Amino acid sequence: MNWFFGHPRNLVLFVAFSSVLAIPLPGTAQIHPIDTELYPTRGNPTSAVATRDGRYVFVSVTNVDQPNFSGPDAVAGGRKDAVSGIQVFRHVRSKGNHSELQPVTFVRTGSTGANGLLLLAGERTLVVGVGDEGVAFLDARDLIHGKAIPRFAHQTQGAGTFDVVAAPHGQFVFSSNEYGVVNGQRGSVGIVATHIDRQGRVTNPETLGQIAVGDVVPSLSISPDGTRLYVASELIRPQDAHSIAGASNPRLSKTDCVQRRGTPPRPNGYVSVIDAHRAAALKDDAVLTRIAAGCSPVRLTETADARALFVSARGDDSILSFDTLLLERDPEHAFLRSVSLGGAAPVGIRLFSKDHFLAVANSNRFADANGSLAILDVTGDPATAVPRVLSAGGFPRNLSLSADGSILYLTNYTSRSLEVIRISGR
Numbered sequence: 303m304n305w306f307f308g309h310p311r312n313l314v315l316f317v318a319f320s321s322v323l324a325i326p327l328p329g330t331a332q333i334h335p336i337d338t339e340l341y342p343t344r345g346n347p348t349s350a351v352a353t354r355d356g357r358y359v360f361v362s363v364t365n366v367d368q369p370n371f372s373g374p375d376a377v378a379g380g381r382k383d384a385v386s387g388i389q390v391f392r393h394v395r396s397k398g399n400h401s402e403l404q405p406v407t408f409v410r411t412g413s414t415g416a417n418g419l420l421l422l423a424g425e426r427t428l429v430v431g432v433g434d435e436g437v438a439f440l441d442a443r444d445l446i447h448g449k450a451i452p453r454f455a456h457q458t459q460g461a462g463t464f465d466v467v468a469a470p471h472g473q474f475v476f477s478s479n480e481y482g483v484v485n486g487q488r489g490s491v492g493i494v495a496t497h498i499d500r501q502g503r504v505t506n507p508e509t510l511g512q513i514a515v516g517d518v519v520p521s522l523s524i525s526p527d528g529t530r531l532y533v534a535s536e537l538i539r540p541q542d543a544h545s546i547a548g549a550s551n552p553r554l555s556k557t558d559c560v561q562r563r564g565t566p567p568r569p570n571g572y573v574s575v576i577d578a579h580r581a582a583a584l585k586d587d588a589v590l591t592r593i594a595a596g597c598s599p600v601r602l603t604e605t606a607d608a609r610a611l612f613v614s615a616r617g618d619d620s621i622l623s624f625d626t627l628l629l630e631r632d633p634e635h636a637f638l639r640s641v642s643l644g645g646a647a648p649v650g651i652r653l654f655s656k657d658h659f660l661a662v663a664n665s666n667r668f669a670d671a672n673g674s675l676a677i678l679d680v681t682g683d684p685a686t687a688v689p690r691v692l693s694a695g696g697f698p699r700n701l702s703l704s705a706d707g708s709i710l711y712l713t714n715y716t717s718r719s720l721e722v723i724r725i726s727g728r
Contacts (some may be wrong), residue, residue: 327700337724338692340714341403344389346370347699347713347720351428354705358446359391360428360719362416362712366408370716386416388430390446391720403722407448410436417702418465418521422472424502429475431463437477437494439504455494455507458482467524467531468549472498474582476531478522479512489516491533493581501678511584515574518544529574530626532611534599538569546572547633548594550690553640554622559597561617561647562668570600572656575629585603593633596622596640600649601700605657612660614648615640620664621648621678639693643676643689652701653680654725660709661723662689663698673698675712675723695719 306393311543345363352359358366387410391403416596421442422429428445430438436457444450455475457463463481468475477492484490490512493654496504513669518536525532527580536545548554558567559629597617604626613622620640644666652661658681666673675698676689695714698721702711712721 314370315701321460323519332535336726337691339402339722339724340695341391341405341720341722343713343718343720344405344408345386346715346718347389347701348417348715350702350711350713350720351419351421352702352709352711353421353425353442356704356709357393358406359393359711359720360419360421360442360445361389362419362430363387363389364414364416379382381414384414385410386413387411388416388419388428388440388445388450390448394602403720404431406446409440409445409448409450411435411440413438413452415463415528415650416478417463418478419702420466420468420475421497422468422475422498422502422504423470424472425553426502427472427498427504429464429466429468429504431477433462433464434460434560436461436463436479436509437466437475437492437507439507441503453507455492455504455509457492457509458484458512458556461492462561463522464519465523467522469494469524469578469582469710470528470716472502472504474578475507476522476524476578476581476617478533479517480519484512484514484516487514487521487539488515489535490514491519491522491531491581493584494583510582513576513581513584513588515576515589518571520600520679523604525604526606527608528709529578530604531574531578531581531683532602532604533574533576534571534595534613535574536571536598536600538594540569544592545594546594548572548637550634551594553705554594554596554637556597559617562597568593568616570596571615573599573602573611573624573629590630591633593624593636594628596620596694600703601651603651603653605653605659610638614651614653614662616647616649616665619646619648619664621660641678645674645676645690647673648676649699650701650712654703654707654710660702663694663701663712665697665699665715667715669695671710672696672717673714692723696720
């Protein structure tokens with residue numbers, strides 16, 4: 303359990319948050335011209351993750367070699383006709399010493415969903431959120447050779463497992479179960495003991511249980527030090543008895559959240575802060591605090607210095623920022639600012655270039671039009687910052703970053719492509 307105590311947060315979080323969006327960092331970061339390339343995928347891509355050496359990129363895809371699914375998200379994971387899995391790409395050198403991606407193989411996960419991805423410590427095991435089948439573990443070396451056999455850690459019935467994150471050394475995996483019902487709530491965090499061996503292999507994953515954090519839980523993230531989980535819940539239920547901070551703030555607490563034209567208004571969602579140590583032990587007091595987070599919060603990311611949490615509020619077309627110290631000590635005053643980046647329905651978010659910049663996938667998912675990628679410098683005054691906007695495909699969904707920080711990977715879900723954004727001057 304040493305990974306829980308390796309970076310005591312009390313030592314990290316003693317500095318007061320002095321900026322409305324993020325602490326200014328020394329020096330001036332600049333992003334020079336960005337090179338963008340598109341690569342087709344065999345199905346609708348949700349997430350991408352690259353190996354540390356950059357040689358391979360794993361992409362989760364659904365509806366492989368089939369039309370896009372037009373039904374509601376809540377039933378997507380329970381279909382029997384979908385083919386889902388992992389498409390493997392390899393970086394190869396072409397003329398002029400230019401690197402490009404080449405498709406290598408595809409491996410079925412044996413599920414109707416293939417969503418969030420992560421490589422465990424040592425990169426021997428790839429973990430996938432696979433919808434109603436829960437969490438799947440695949441040997442990365444076998445996967446590259448097209449012969450991996452998934453091993454499942456099932457969650458609750460109809461779980462709709464989406465995102466997965468792991469403790470720093472891979473002993474535990476936590477999943478966002480979007481629709482599974484636990485203690486009368488729709489949506490939970492699953493806890494899986496990986497029993498990872500010295501070679502980084504997972505052959506006998508064990509589901510320990512779930513923590514109810516509904517309603518509708520699309521995503522979660524883990525702090526860089528592994529001590530905190532941040533969980534997005536899209537809705538506050540009318541019967542919710544939990545204490546949720548921010549109820550008096552009109553930027554966070556609402557009753558008129560409408561994303562798709564013609565649908566009834568809904569209440570706002572919220573963010574839960576969970577002690578990862580207590581969660582792994584299934585303690586009743588694992589949830590430390592909850593705070594309202596606008597219309598449909600769907601993705602979260604914390605800065606490396608543990609001082610700011612960014613949340614994409616899809617239904618508000620904006621990015622929210624919170625002081626992570628105050629989230630636990632004074633949640634009523636933790637909210638910092640809401641910023642619009644000039645696009646509709648932001649989903650995926652990713653900090654890069656030493657947290658100087660925030661990339662946002664403006665998904666535009668409820669309109670029949672492509673989305674965009676916005677990049678914002680978060681080191682200065684957000685009131686005067688102008689985002690840089692790049693074109694994207696249909697429903698740009700998730701963002702990931704290469705280990706060396708030189709490449710952003712963006713999945714364009716409905717247009718079935720992987721967008722590779724090469725960053726210079728990082």
